[in-house]
Amino acid sequence: MKQRETFGSKLGIIMATAGSALGLGNIYRFPIEAGNNGGGAFLIVYLFVALLIGTPLMISEFIIGRRAKSNPVGAFRKLAGIRTAWPWVGWLGILCAFLILAFYTTVAGWTLGYLGKSVANHFAGQDITQIQHQFDTFVTHPWLPIVCQLAFLALTAIVVARGVKDGIERWSKILMPLLLVIMVILCVKSLSLNGAAEGIKFLFKPDFSKITGSVLLSALGQSFFSLSIGMGALITYGSYIARTDNMVSSAVSVVLADTFVAIMAGIIIFPAAFSFGIQPQAGSSLAFTTLPMIFQQMTGGYFFCLIFFLLLVIATLTSTISLLEVIVAALTEEFNFSRSKAAWAGAALTAVIGVIATLSFRTGSPLHIGGTIAFDLLDRVTSHYIMPIGGLLIVLFVGWRLKRADTLDELTNGGTLKSGIRQAILFIIRYLCPVAIAVIFVSQLLQ
Ligand code: PFF
Numbered sequence: 100m101k102q103r104e105t106f107g108s109k110l111g112i113i114m115a116t117a118g119s120a121l122g123l124g125n126i127y128r129f130p131i132e133a134g135n136n137g138g139g140a141f142l143i144v145y146l147f148v149a150l151l152i153g154t155p156l157m158i159s160e161f162i163i164g165r166r167a168k169s170n171p172v173g174a175f176r177k178l179a180g181i182r183t184a185w186p187w188v189g190w191l192g193i194l195c196a197f198l199i200l201a202f203y204t205t206v207a208g209w210t211l212g213y214l215g216k217s218v219a220n221h222f223a224g225q226d227i228t229q230i231q232h233q234f235d236t237f238v239t240h241p242w243l244p245i246v247c248q249l250a251f252l253a254l255t256a257i258v259v260a261r262g263v264k265d266g267i268e269r270w271s272k273i274l275m276p277l278l279l280v281i282m283v284i285l286c287v288k289s290l291s292l293n294g295a296a297e298g299i300k301f302l303f304k305p306d307f308s309k310i311t312g313s314v315l316l317s318a319l320g321q322s323f324f325s326l327s328i329g330m331g332a333l334i335t336y337g338s339y340i341a342r343t344d345n346m347v348s349s350a351v352s353v354v355l356a357d358t359f360v361a362i363m364a365g366i367i368i369f370p371a372a373f374s375f376g377i378q379p380q381a382g383s384s385l386a387f388t389t390l391p392m393i394f395q396q397m398t399g400g401y402f403f404c405l406i407f408f409l410l411l412v413i414a415t416l417t418s419t420i421s422l423l424e425v426i427v428a429a430l431t432e433e434f435n436f437s438r439s440k441a442a443w444a445g446a447a448l449t450a451v452i453g454v455i456a457t458l459s460f461r462t463g464s465p466l467h468i469g470g471t472i473a474f475d476l477l478d479r480v481t482s483h484y485i486m487p488i489g490g491l492l493i494v495l496f497v498g499w500r501l502k503r504a505d506t507l508d509e510l511t512n513g514g515t516l517k518s519g520i521r522q523a524i525l526f527i528i529r530y531l532c533p534v535a536i537a538v539i540f541v542s543q544l545l546q
Contacts, residue, residue: 112340113349114272116157118417119332120357121275123206124325126411127386129361130368132321134379137309138301142365144310144318146358152319152535153326154354155527156490157333159497161346162509164337166501170428171331174338179500188492189429192331195485196425197445199330201452202477203422204255207415208248208457212237213387214408220401222391227375230391234384238460248457249450255419256446259427260439275417278410281403282360285367285390288397289374298370301379302362316543319536320482326357329490330481332421335428345516346509347524367393383460423449452477483543491536498529 133141167174172189179185216222216237222230238244289295323329340346364386371389372379381388394404423445430441458464459473471479497506503525508514510521 111272112336112344112346113352114275115339115417115421116327116333116336116349116353117275117356118414119327119336119421120325120353120418121278121360122415122418123203123210124321124418125357125361126364126414127206129321129325129364130379130385131382132317133302133365134369134372134381134385136314136317137306138369138379139303139305140307140309141314141318142302142362143305144315145322145361148315148318148535149322149326149354149358151527152490152532153322153328154350155524155532156323156328156494157326157350157354158347158510158524159493159528159532160328160331160333161337161340161350162497162501162506163493164334165340165342165346166505166509167334168338170338170432171334171425172429173432174334175496179496185496185500188489188496189331189334191485191489191492192329192334193425193429195330195481195489196332196422197449198452198477198485199324199481200419200422200426200449202456202474203415204248204251204419204449204453205244205457205460205474207251207412207419208244208246209238209387210408210412210415211247211251212243213391214405214412217391217394217401217404217408222395222404223401225391225395227377227388227392230388231377231384234387238383239462241461244457244460245454248453251416251419252446252450252453254416255423256442258416258420259423259445260442262438274410274413278414279360281407281410282363282367284403285393285407286363289367289370289393292370292374292393292396294374295370297373298368298379299366301373302365302369312539312542312546315539316483316487319487319539323486323490324482325361326354327418327421329486329488329493330425331489332425334493335425336421338428343512345512347516347521487536487540491533491540494528494532494536498525498533 163174163178167177169177170189171192172186175185175189221233225233290299327333337346368385368389369379371393372381372385375389375392377385377388390407391404394400394407397403423442426445427438427441430436430445431438436444456474456477464472506525507518507521510516510524511518
């Protein structure tokens with residue numbers, strides 16, 4: 100039998116998982132969700148949810164993946180048996196990866212388009228109205244965003260076809276730290292803009308009266324989306340973790356890094372938005388209008404803009420890679436596809452729905468269902484429904500279905516790591532996580 104690949108080093112898992120986690124969810128989606136859900140109030144809830152539910156859920160996925168050494172479907176089958184319904188949780192995750200990849204590559208394509216715009220210096224000398232107009236024209240163009248999206252999908256398929264270690268690990272290790280450096284520079288610049296204080300107040304001053312059931316569910320959905328949890332991506336990555344790696348500390352590092360980057364994105368985008376007179380609820384255009392405006396105000400702006408969009412493309416690529424990897428792991432192991440055939444078949448299938456998501460931004464597009472564009476519908480179905488349900492089932496599985504001794508064996512690497520804190524983690528997985536996810540989910544349904 101073919102030896103299953105594992106990540107080459109501990110840093111490799113952290114970087115690859117961080118590569119999956121860090122992406123458009125932090126830089127594009129977090130500001131939109133915070134903007135629409137009351138700023139500071141959203142941030143507070145988000146922090147609680149990411150740390151208290153997100154971390155144990157990430158650890159649970161690692162436990163399932165490493166124990167079974169298999170894709171999500173095979174993992175549940177191995178650990179629970181064929182005659183149970185558990186493998187359906189794996190299939191649900193694969194469906195979710197596919198749906199996310201479809202609309203994620205819409206925005207991924209925009210980042211590629213914006214990289215092109217920064218090379219061609221399209222933002223020079225433009226005011227905010229012109230930059231907003233440029234965004235609207237670009238996303239509603241009849242074919243340009245589709246070409247960008249398909250190019251992005253092809254790029255993803257090329258990397259995934261080459262395999263885990265060569266492709267995923269190498270890219271993530273070098274480029275993620277570089278993205279952090281450029282974001283720190285952007286934070287400093289944004290904070291120095293006129294009127295920046297308003298934006299900081301919006302992000303950090305919570306108005307607790309704004310916390311409603313829908314804010315709670317949005318924060319839950321955003322944290323699952325941003326951490327790539329609740330749908331099997333990290334079961335797949337967990338299956339490549341070596342026996343000796345400390346998965347608890349890896350998960351904690353990734354959650355902290357991811358949260359830090361989301362907050363940094365907020366510190367970059369909200370002060371700039373207030374300074375340029377953009378509403379924090381501007382939605383899709385928020386990142387794509389504030390960022391070019393910030394660069395315009397910087398010395399060396401052309402250069403920074405170029406590097407930033409290049410790194411954003413790469414951060415996005417490490418996320419699309421992990422999404423396609425979920426589909427590929429299932430196709431190769433469940434249906435005996437070759438790796439490269441699986442990568443291209445997965446990408447082609449995604450393209451069909453992906454193009455619909457992209458076209459739904461066109462004015463007067465018929466791709467509306469009940470007043471919502473196809474893009475938003477895919478986003479909402481995955482983050483508000485599939486991921487919370489998937490996450491709930493995953494913690495229930497690890498907490499109640501796996502043998503306690505097996506779970507502790509994974510958590511302590513066969514008894515070689517301290518078990519005190521790990522017992523506490525198991526307690527959180529068994530009781531706190533399922534109750535919290537269920538309460539948030541049900542309270543929103545009832546509203
Ligand atoms: N976590 C990614 C982001 O924040 O951009 C999005 C994502 C990637 C979600 C991979 C789910 C996933 F499996």
